[in-house]
Amino acid sequence: MKILILILTFLPALCFSQHVDWDAVNIGVTTINRIYVGDKLVWDKGVADWPRDTETAVVDVTNPGTGRIWMDRNLGASRVAISSADVDAYGDLYQWGRAADEHQIRTSGINSTLSSSDTPGHGEFITAGIPPYDWRSPQNDNLWQGVDGINNPCPSGYRLPTEAELEAERTSWSSNNAAGAFDSPLKLPVGGFRLYSTGVLINVGSSGNYWSSTVDGTYSRRLSFSSTGANMDGNGRALGFSVRCFKYSETPTGYDLDLNVHPPGAGVLTGAGHYSDGYVVSISATAKTGWEFVEWTGDIAHVDDPMAASTTVTMPASNITLTANFEE
Structure with a gap:
């Protein structure tokens, strides 16, 4: 009789009801397929080596002006926005470069210890009150780069948009403000953001803030809009912004x-x-x-x-x- 002992370490240590799907097709070889916390899938061998969003419905929308295809809602949103200030369409708020490890939940806890790796090992929002305002130290510019990029939180086949891709959407709007963002095919809502120094929610219902994958020195680029205007600019990576995933295509359209x-x-x-x-x-x-x-x-x-x-x-x-x- 052979006994197989499988030892797993779960982080955080206090999580409960964990279970693992695994198989051992070949003698001496064990493959872990999926890891759950309760009923939530937090890791899938067939998807990535980091947590991706597995809960947001994946529905495509195409902007006929740019020819580009996107998810029709923000990551974490339960529906497409029916108004600019639709609470159910706000979705989650991600720190730039982090996976879908639950830090993005608007009510997630706060942790003031910077991470020295790409995977902090917990689902708390990491605060960073001094330059360069990044949750990770040292910084890593290689996060979120493409569909297979490290910590890409988007579903398989999707990725964070580049600054140029977000800018193309902005210039296609009927007006350069929050009204234009909502009137566009993407129906972008004003979900606000979380402050890097405290994790407090700011401007919910009055400003939209969307990360791009583009690095800008020690910052990263974001699309921001309100009732008074819209623009792209660089911001500290510990800020919590919305994510709208872009569908990758080998052949650019438009x-x-x-x-x-x-x-x-x-x-x-x-x-x-x-x-x-x-x-x-x-x-x-x-x-x-x-x-x-x-x-x-x-x-x-x-x-x-x-x-x-x-x-x-x-x-x-x-x-x-x-x-x-x-x-x-």
Whole structure:
């Protein structure tokens, strides 16, 4: 008679009702397939070596303007937002680079000890009140990089978006603010954020904050919006922000519309971005004081009215460039 002893260590030590799925197909070889805490799947051999979100419904939504595919709700959200301030659509708040280890739950506990590894070994929100405001020390810029990136919390086949991918969404909105974010195909809500120094919830119901995978020195880039505007900027990685997962594709979809000003500084343009073939884009050229718009030049075969400062472009299956010309 052979006896197999399997020793497992669970963190945190006080978790209960743990169980493990495992098999031993070959003599002397044991494979652990899944680990649960209670009824919750916290590790799956077939998915990743770190916890991913396994509870959020995976439903795709496509922005016809950018041609890109996303999950239709935030990680941790129970539904697609029905309003900008829909509490059920806010979802979880992740510290940049951390896996779905339960720290992202809005009511998770606080821990002031920085982690020296990619896996802190607990599900608490790690506070960091001094620069560089990161939950990990030393920092690791290689987290969240791609579908197979370390600690990617998204479901299999999805990943964190890059700054460029989030920026393309922002520039496709009908208005550059929270209203535009909700009116977009992604229905982005204003779920607020958790402060890096205390873990306190801030601006819930008034601002949306979404992590990208893009590193910015000791910070990482995020999309932020409120009733007054929207922009991309760098922030400390210990902040808790929303995550909207992007569907990975080997073949990029969509094409770039680049807009230039001539002479430089003579006007302000809107409409540049990444769009799908056949999408109708609204573009505009606003002259600065002392200047007057003349015409659009470049790939004008796709422009409805090259002589109008505000007009439309029907995107072809290629990248195009337009220049707004001004005169004094």
